[in-house]
Amino acid sequence: MPFTIATWNINSVRLRMPLVEQFLERYSPDVLCLQETKCADDQFPAAAFRKAGYEHMAIHGQKGYHGVATIARRPLKLVEKREFCGMGDSRHISVSVDAGAGRSVLLHNFYVPAGGDEPDPAINPKFRHKLDFLAEMHALRAEENGNSGTILVGDLNIAPLETDVWSHKQLLKVVSHTPVETEGLERLRREGGWVDLMREKIPPEEKIFTWWSYRAKDWALSDRGRRLDHIWSSPNLSPSLNRIEVLREARGWDRPSDHVPVIAGFDFG
DNA sequence: ATGGTAGTCGAACTA
Numbered sequence: 449m450p451f452t453i454a455t456w457n458i459n460s461v462r463l464r465m466p467l468v469e470q471f472l473e474r475y476s477p478d479v480l481c482l483q484e485t486k487c488a489d490d491q492f493p494a495a496a497f498r499k500a501g502y503e504h505m506a507i508h509g510q511k512g513y514h515g516v517a518t519i520a521r522r523p524l525k526l527v528e529k530r531e532f533c534g535m536g537d538s539r540h541i542s543v544s545v546d547a548g549a550g551r552s553v554l555l556h557n558f559y560v561p562a563g564g565d566e567p568d569p570a571i572n573p574k575f576r577h578k579l580d581f582l583a584e585m586h587a588l589r590a591e592e593n594g595n596s597g598t599i600l601v602g603d604l605n606i607a608p609l610e611t612d613v614w615s616h617k618q619l620l621k622v623v624s625h626t627p628v629e630t631e632g633l634e635r636l637r638r639e640g641g642w643v644d645l646m647r648e649k650i651p652p653e654e655k656i657f658t659w660w661s662y663r664a665k666d667w668a669l670s671d672r673g674r675r676l677d678h679i680w681s682s683p684n685l686s687p688s689l690n691r692i693e694v695l696r697e698a699r700g701w702d703r704p705s706d707h708v709p710v711i712a713g714f715d716f717g
Numbered sequence: 718a719t720g721g722t723a724g725t726c727g728a729a730c731t732a
Binding site: 484486487511513514562564661662664703706 | 720721722723724725726730731732
């Protein structure tokens, strides 16, 4: 039984709803996890999602900033909207989603703080917040729950491998690729028992990006991207992974998000 | 070496 899940930092779901509709029509994932929805829950375009065939949704938004939402064609149950660092930010939501074949997958959707410009927690509270947030994420484990499992997706705002950025050397002191972040994220992944599903299908020698700055004159030509968006799972699910797709073309759509969708496809026998 | 763009919401904040 096929099961597909997509994650996409949409940078305003209301502004980009036409792109989301186009994406859903073309790729029809079973589940779509959005980050940076940037609207309060009563402003969320739920009717448009229903019209597109996605009747099940769990949303955790706030006015103007951040915000995550998990929407699905299959039934889901809200598990938790967890608050991190006592900040009151909407940066996490977890659901239990029917993945077919008698499976019910626990799915975490995250928007990790970007961390500001200065990679020094002593002088930059945003960077301190990012490190504290990662530390709190250690509470989540990739538990297997019998025949189902756990998936963690989202904009983690860290590019952990050298090949996750356009230039490892030039980004070593740039927030998202500093050693305290890259080593911290890898430690979080290992200690939590997570598998990096994108790197199961795309060898670590190969560069792969999911985000390109709006500030580049020509994002595709300079290709100065980073892999900030991730799909992790518990080890029991990785043998069923049959596809990873990074939708690079979405960065070239009209009025795009600066992130592109990442899709994981499973085949649960 | 700096500034470059895109959101929200109507100035200044975040990314």
